[in-house]
Amino acid sequence: MELEAAKFVGAGLAAIGMIGAGIGVGNVWSSYITALSRNPASKDDIGANIWIGFAVTEAIALFALIVALISLFG
Amino acid sequence: MAGPLEQFEIKPIVPIRVGDLDLSFTNSSLFMVIAVVVITTFLVTSMRGRALVPTRLQSMAEMSYEVIANMIRDNVGMDGRRYFPFVFSLFMFVLVGNLLGLIPGAFTFTSHIIVTFGLAAVIFIGTTVIGIARHGTHFLQLFFPPGAPLWTAIILVPVELVSYLSRPVSLSVRLFANMTVGHVILKVIAGFVALLGVFGVLPILGLVAITGLEFMIAIIQAYVFAILTCVYLHDALHLH
Numbered sequence: 252m253e254l255e256a257a258k259f260v261g262a263g264l265a266a267i268g269m270i271g272a273g274i275g276v277g278n279v280w281s282s283y284i285t286a287l288s289r290n291p292a293s294k295d296d297i298g299a300n301i302w303i304g305f306a307v308t309e310a311i312a313l314f315a316l317i318v319a320l321i322s323l324f325g
Numbered sequence: 326m327a328g329p330l331e332q333f334e335i336k337p338i339v340p341i342r343v344g345d346l347d348l349s350f351t352n353s354s355l356f357m358v359i360a361v362v363v364i365t366t367f368l369v370t371s372m373r374g375r376a377l378v379p380t381r382l383q384s385m386a387e388m389s390y391e392v393i394a395n396m397i398r399d400n401v402g403m404d405g406r407r408y409f410p411f412v413f414s415l416f417m418f419v420l421v422g423n424l425l426g427l428i429p430g431a432f433t434f435t436s437h438i439i440v441t442f443g444l445a446a447v448i449f450i451g452t453t454v455i456g457i458a459r460h461g462t463h464f465l466q467l468f469f470p471p472g473a474p475l476w477t478a479i480i481l482v483p484v485e486l487v488s489y490l491s492r493p494v495s496l497s498v499r500l501f502a503n504m505t506v507g508h509v510i511l512k513v514i515a516g517f518v519a520l521l522g523v524f525g526v527l528p529i530l531g532l533v534a535i536t537g538l539e540f541m542i543a544i545i546q547a548y549v550f551a552i553l554t555c556v557y558l559h560d561a562l563h564l565h
Binding site: 302303305306307309313314316317320 | 330546549552553
């Protein structure tokens with residue numbers, strides 16, 4: 252297989268790793284909505300933590316994307 | 326036509342060579358200087374009036390102070406307040422760096438792994454030194470919490486050690502990847518505008534939406550960088 256073709260295949264495979272991050276990010280907001288529906292008064296307490304959870308989970312998706320970009324352009 | 330990765334090239338503006346070292350003043354350094362000038366001007370001019378009932382500009386400066394002060398008080402505790410200047414400078418530098426990059430034609434200095442790794446390395450080494458200075462050899466309790474049964478040490482200690490050593494890596498790669506990927510997406514979609522001719526309106530609408538997303542990501546990533554620094558400081562000062 253030529254190097255160019257292998258690069259594209261590698262990039263495509265690396266991007267599969269984002270599935271987990273997609274599920275994780277969905278989980279963050281689904282638990283927020285569930286917690287908010289059980290106790291609407293806690294909105295301000297957990298409000299700040301959603302964004303931390305989102306950013307930390309999104310980072311995993313971006314690690315996978317960086318591997319894909321490295322195999323494409325590295 | 327340039328590819329999507331040419332925007333991250335470092336171009337020297339004032340070439341300076343010291344022996345074998347290349348210490349040029351580059352576009353990256355220029356934007357770091359611009360960020361510091363923007364932050365200083367904003368804080369100095371908005372607080373010049375020192376009104377008891379703040380004007381809008383003074384409100385903004387006071388709010389940025391409050392966000393970090395509350396973050397430190399909630400995440401590090403009362404003895405963490407001495408680290409406020411460090412966390413505040415870190416937060417404002419990363420925030421203004423991220424936001425300056427969204428100006429068309431500007432350079433995002435936080436999109437380079439060396440810059441973010443420099444910041445993360447300082448935070449990692451700093452918190453480790455602070456922890457060792459405060460607790461001495463008790464600092465190693467961070468990796469083997471008291472109360473855990475001895476036989477779990479074989480799995481627990483390596484796992485805790487690896488997760489501790491991965492902190493600077495994850496901190497730096499998170500910021501660098503978010504900034505790089507955001508700008509690459511913007512350039513790739515912008516490339517479609519010329520290709521589609523009259524239907525180029527659709528990529529432009531996409532660009533507006535993604536630029537809005539990038540603003541949100543710039544602010545959130547700066548906030549997450551600062552709050553994770555506070556969490557690591559808490560770990561170093563209070564050992565879980």
